[in-house]
Amino acid sequence: MQAASTVETTPLPAARAAMSPARDTAVQDGAVGMRPATGSRLALVMAWLGTTSVGGRSTSYLMEELVYRRHWLRPEDFLEGKTLAKLLPGPTGPSTMVFAIQSLYGARVAALCLAPYVLPGAVLGLVLSVMLLNGERPAWVNSALRGFSCAALGLIIANSLRTAGSIGKARFGPLLVGVTIVAHGLIGIDLLTVFLGVGGVSLLLNRPRRGTDHG
Amino acid sequence: MDELALLLQLALVLGRLSLLSFGGGTAILAEMEREVVGRGWLSHQQFMTSYALGQVTPGPGTTLVVPIGYQVAGVPGGIVALLAFFVPTAIIAVVAAAFWGRVRDVSWVASARGALLPVAVGLTLASAVSLSLASASEPRGLAVTAASFGLLYRTRIPTFVVLGLGGVAGLLFLAA
Numbered sequence: 077m078q079a080a081s082t083v084e085t086t087p088l089p090a091a092r093a094a095m096s097p098a099r100d101t102a103v104q105d106g107a108v109g110m111r112p113a114t115g116s117r118l119a120l121v122m123a124w125l126g127t128t129s130v131g132g133r134s135t136s137y138l139m140e141e142l143v144y145r146r147h148w149l150r151p152e153d154f155l156e157g158k159t160l161a162k163l164l165p166g167p168t169g170p171s172t173m174v175f176a177i178q179s180l181y182g183a184r185v186a187a188l189c190l191a192p193y194v195l196p197g198a199v200l201g202l203v204l205s206v207m208l209l210n211g212e213r214p215a216w217v218n219s220a221l222r223g224f225s226c227a228a229l230g231l232i233i234a235n236s237l238r239t240a241g242s243i244g245k246a247r248f249g250p251l252l253v254g255v256t257i258v259a260h261g262l263i264g265i266d267l268l269t270v271f272l273g274v275g276g277v278s279l280l281l282n283r284p285r286r287g288t289d290h291g
Numbered sequence: 292m293d294e295l296a297l298l299l300q301l302a303l304v305l306g307r308l309s310l311l312s313f314g315g316g317t318a319i320l321a322e323m324e325r326e327v328v329g330r331g332w333l334s335h336q337q338f339m340t341s342y343a344l345g346q347v348t349p350g351p352g353t354t355l356v357v358p359i360g361y362q363v364a365g366v367p368g369g370i371v372a373l374l375a376f377f378v379p380t381a382i383i384a385v386v387a388a389a390f391w392g393r394v395r396d397v398s399w400v401a402s403a404r405g406a407l408l409p410v411a412v413g414l415t416l417a418s419a420v421s422l423s424l425a426s427a428s429e430p431r432g433l434a435v436t437a438a439s440f441g442l443l444y445r446t447r448i449p450t451f452v453v454l455g456l457g458g459v460a461g462l463l464f465l466a467a
Contacts, residue, residue, distance in 0.1 A: 126350045130451045134351045157388075162411060163404055164387055166380025168315040169351035174381065178388035187385045194377055197350025201357035202369045204344055209337070209362055216462060223461015225339035226432045227454045228346060229422060230439025235317055236419035237444065239412050249409040256413025260321060261420035267311050267322040275313075275410045282406035284398040 115185040118177065121146075123192035134169035135161075142176055149176055170194055247281050297364050302375035304330075305356055309376045314411020316353035321414075321421035323359075332363045335425050347451050353377075435460045 121141065129137035135158055142149050157175030161168045173193055177186035208217065243249040256274050259265045304326050312319040320342070327333045333341070341362065345355025353376065360372025394400050427433065435457055442453045 128349055130347060130349045130449075159404060160387070160391060161384065162314050163407060164380065164384055165310045165312055166384065167309075167312065167351045167353040167377070169353075170377060170381055171384035174384040175388045175391070178385070178391075183385050183389040186388060187381070190377075190381050194350055194354070194373075197348040197354045198357050198369075198373050201344055201348040201354045202361060202366065204348065205358040205361035205369060206366070208344070209340070209358060215466065219461045219466050220458040221340045221343070221461065222336065222432065222465045223435055224343040224454055224458045225336060226426070226435035226461070226465070227439035227457020228339055228343035229426055230436045230441075230457070231346060231443055231450060231454070232317065232320065232342070232422055233419045233436070233440050234443040236415045239314075239317075239415045243409050243412050246405045246409050252409035253413040253416065256410055257417045257420060259417075260414060261417030264325070264421075266325075267308075267319060267414070270414070271311060271313065271410060274413070275407055278406040278410055279403060282402055284402045 115181050115188070118181060118185065119189050119192050122173065122177075122189040123196065126193040127196040129197075135172045138169070138173055138176065148180060153179060246278065248278075252278050252281075294364060294367070298367060298371045301332075301360055301363050301368055302371050305360070305372050306375040306379055309380050312353075312380075313407060314414060316351070317418055318411055318414035320418035322418075324422060324425070327359055327363070333359065337362055339422070339426070343454055343457075347454055429465075431464050435464070 125134070125137055125141055139151070139154050139158075143151050143154050154172075154176055157179070158168065158172045160175055161171035164171050170190055170193060173189065174183075174186045177189050208221065213221075240253070243253060246252065252274055256270060259274065260267065260270045305323075308319050308323050308326065311322070324335065324338050328335055328338060338359070341355045341358040344358045345352050348354055354373070356372040356376040357369045360368035360370070362368070364371070423436075426436065438460070439453050439457050442448050442456075443450065
C-alpha cells in the first residue's frame with residue numbers, strides 16, 4: 077500500500093470536467109478530481125483492495141481508498157455510484173466499483189478492473205473451502221466453524237439494522253418495509269413475488285407527481 | 292444427477308438470485324438459504340459457514356457463493372457459482388454506468404430510486420429475521436450470536452476480528 081500511495085495523477089479529461097463544473101473547480105485546486113496516470117495502475121489498486129478488504133463491507137474500503145486517500149473522486153460522486161449500484165441487481169461492491177472507475181477511465185477499464193477486484197477473495201474462498209469444508213473434519217474444526225457461523229449471524233443482523241435508517245423519503249416507506257419483512261421473512265413468499273408485488277406498489281405510490289416533480 | 296446437469300442447475304439458481312438481488316447481497320440471503328437448503332444441497336449450518344467464509348475472505352461478501360458452489364459440486368462448482376453470480380450483473384453494471392449520465396435526471400428514474408429503497412431495506416431485514424428463526428434452537432449458539440451482534444453494532448472492532456472471536460467461542464463453548 078505504501079508504494080501505491082505515491083501514485084502519479086493526471087487531470088481529468090476536459091470533456092469530463094466540462095460536464096461537471098464542480099469537478100472542474102476541484103481539478104483546478106488540485107485537491108480532488110485527479111485520476112491515476114494509467115489504467116493498469118488503477119487495476120493494481122483494485123487488486124490491492126480485492127486482496128485486503130476483509131469483512132464484507134467492500135464499498136467502505138473503496139470509498140476510503142478512492143475518495144479519502146487518493147482523492148480521485150468526490151464523496152458525492154462516489155455515493156451517487158453506490159446508490160445506483162443498489163438500484164441495479166447484483167452485489168453492491170463490484171457495481172459501485174464499476175461506476176467509480178467508469179467515471180475515471182470509462183466502461184472498458186471498469187470492466188477490466190472487475191477481475192482484480194473480485195478474484196483474490198474468490199480464490200482464497202475456494203482454497204479455504206477445500207481446506208475446511210471437505211469431507212470429514214476434526215471435531216475442533218467443526219466447533220470453530222459453528223462459532224464462526226453464529227458470529228456471522230450476528231453480523232447479518234447488525235448489517236440489516238444499519239440499513240433500516242436508509243429508507244429515505246419514500247411515501248409509506250416504513251409500511252412497505254414491514255410488509256416486505258412479513259411476506260418474505262416470516263411467511264416465506266419467494267423473492268421475485270415480493271419484489272414485483274411490493275416494489276410495484278411502491279413505484280405506484282411514489283410515482284412522479286405532475287406539477288411537483290421535475291422531469 | 293450427473294455433474295454437468297448439477298453445475299447447470301447451480302448456475303441457473305445463483306444467476307437468478309443475483310439478478311434479483313436489489314439493494315445488495317444481504318437482501319437475498321434468505322432466498323439463497325431457501326434455495327440451497329431446500330434442494331438438499333447444503334444444511335443450514337453449512338450455509339451459515341459459507342456466509343462466514345465469505346466475510347473473512349477479502350472483496351465482496353457475496354463471494355460466499357464460492358464455498359456454496361464448492362460444497363454442491365466441488366471446485367468446478369465454486370468456479371461456476373462465482374461466474375454465474377457475478378458475470379451477468381457485472382455486464383448490467385458496465386452497461387448502466389455507460390448510460391447513467393443520460394438518464395440520471397429523468398423524473399421516473401429519480402422516483403424509482405426512492406421507491407425501491409424500502410423494498411431493498413425490507414428484504415435485508417427479512418433475511419436477518421428468516422436466518423435468525425432458522426438458527427434459534429441452540430441457546431449457547433444464540434449467546435455467541437448476541438455477543439457478536441453487540442460488538443459489531445456498538446463498537447468499531449473489525450469484522451474479521453469478531454468472526455475470529457466467534458470461532459474461538461465455538462471451540463470453547465460449542466464443542467460437537
